[in-house]
Amino acid sequence: MxxxxxxxxxxxxxxxxxxxxxxxxxxxxxxxxxxxxxxxxxxxxxxxxxxxxxxWPTRGALLMAVYRRRKQEICHPDTGTLEGDVKAVLESLFDHWSRPEGRVFRHIIAASQSDDDLREALEDYRLERLAHLGEIFERAAQRGTLSDDVPAQEMARAVMGMAWLHLLVGRLDADAAGIARTLVRGWVRPS
Incomplete structure (x- = not known):
């Protein structure tokens, strides 16, 4: 033994x-x-x-711990513009997910569709990351450049959704600058 x-x-x-x-x-x-x-x-x-x-009370929690261990902390640098901040976030994520960590995270998302424990662990992680991503929109609001037309939380969800979609369909080579420009077009106040 x-x-x-x-x-x-x-x-x-x-x-x-x-x-x-x-x-x-x-x-x-x-x-x-x-x-x-x-x-x-x-x-x-x-x-x-x-x-x-x-x-790790569930298998899902253990799998998320495996991913978190390999995941670098994605920082959200202040570039001075919302478009620049979103671009920086997407570039950092796409770069990170182009390594084995991306494959692990894709597996976690796929398996969560039929595994309640994993779905719960993924949802906890998603909410944590969403709150962290919201920092870039808080900065834009403090700069006075954020439109009041769309709630900041919905903007963060849109960025996260776009990033996860690119991961799931294998488009991590996408133009982060173009995506950022398209996403934030209606979110900033006109100059």
């Missing part, structure tokens, strides 16, 4: 956490999302299933 990793109590053991996320990543690469079960990950990581469930 394989020896399990030592627990350090209620705190996460960084070595065990890394082993679990490594194991889940390897299984994902080998067998796809359906192969990533809590039992398979625990066995490969030499960790107890109870540990996995304590740290």
């Amino acid at each position: 394989t020896e399990k990793r030592a627990s350090i109590g209620a705190r996460r053991n960084p070595e065990t956490e890394a082993a679990v996320l490594d194991a889940a990543t390897e299984i994902l690469a080998e067998k796809g999302i359906s192969g990533v079960t809590m039992e398979a990950v625990a066995k490969r990581a030499r960790a107890g299933k109870a540990t996995l469930y304590r740290w």
